[in-house]
Amino acid sequence: MSATETPSIPWLDRNHFLLRRMHSLTGIIPVGAFLIEHLLTNSGSWYGAARYNKDVKWIQDLPFLFVLEWGFIFLPLAFHAIYGFVIALGAQMNATSYPYLNGWRYTLQRITAYITLSFLIVHLLKFRFAWILGGPVFAEAADWFVLTRQGLLHWHVGGVYVPAWITLSFYVIGLTAAVYHFANGIWTFAISWGVLGGPDSQRWFQYVCLLVGIVMCLWGYISLWGFVIHG
């Protein structure tokens, strides 16, 4: 046998299991963990501008923020999204022929993935890379609370004014989709890492995940509402 006869296995196939593990892991840590942190910071809005700005300042002052942001948020998120997209493309959804609860949950996990990804792209271009979609208000560096409130309630993009109810509904949908994807993701994570060994443990753990999802949704709505009530 010469070396040329050895079939070359594509890189993606050679590292298949590792990549699947990393896809599963990045969804929880750091992406899911960041979602919780993000809600934590944003819910400061409930207490008004002073509190919110203090917390944002604390984050802005973190050492090596650039590395933290790219290494622990953007890159893992991009990997999770791109690899997840590749996985999702290979499936044949069939919840209409087999309308069981878990089949729907599976389908929703994919639908919310697409919603969350679209939402996140707009959200990032609006607030993090605000010079792209944020509108003129972001040109002047000012009070973070005021900026966020402007972005949610008086968003101008490319000379078009977006009514507050549209922006807010967009945020409610995006947030709910992200939370569903995360909460259901905890459940599938626990199965694929061998923690839940059978249907009984899966049953009670699904209620834990449901509770996590409800709490996180409400938490997020409160944060949004904080920006509405504090003028």
Added chain:
Amino acid sequence: MPEYVTVRVKRQDGLDSPSYWETFRIAYQPRMNVTTCLQQIALNPVTLEGRKTTPVAYDAACLEEVCGSCTMNINGSVRQACSTLVEALRKENPNEITLEPMTKYPVMRDLAVDRSRMFRDLKRIKAWIPVDGYYDLGPGPRISPKLQHQLYPYSRCMTCGCCTEACPQYTKDNRFIGAFAISLTVLFNSHPTGAVLKEDRLKELMEPGGISECGQAQNCLRVCPKSVPNVTGIAQGYRQVTAQWFKNLFSR
């Protein structure tokens, strides 16, 4: 009691030929099942419009839901023709019965499909207990009644393919081995003699097309005619694979 049964069949003349529909009307007999309908069609292959046609090709062997060969899509959901009673189908749709071949395997002709992919995957995961030898190996190890009780449900698998047909992750163009193969991995890994091949099997489960292809839609549990505990099988498979993965990471 109805006089007739109307059966609409999705037909296909050969491997790559286009499919077409034909409708038949046959006399109703009490307690008839879908295989009986197909036998009646074969006796007199004339369509509803009165056109003479060829008998519908289908697979069948045991006629008692233990071989799995007659698996097809009946009224859009996958099950065995021999154990599906027309009377029960009338509750789903009193007017007609639709028969379609399975969609995840190449259609050989009409309702007969080629499921050799399942057999290849069984070989891939070494779904057997290695007891071949040219001398007497003596009695096998004892298996506790508790373990027997746990494993018996897995052994009911008849490789019919219902779990793969209903699985959104199992498609014609991917390599997923499907729920049945994962459940059988757990069955043979849990057998004291079968466990000799445990690492080989888990290695296969970690390859492309292995267990990580599962998306937890869990339709495999709902559609299994033999009530194989596929959800437990996959959960246990994941547990074994995770343990093996950590072992591989840290023990060298």
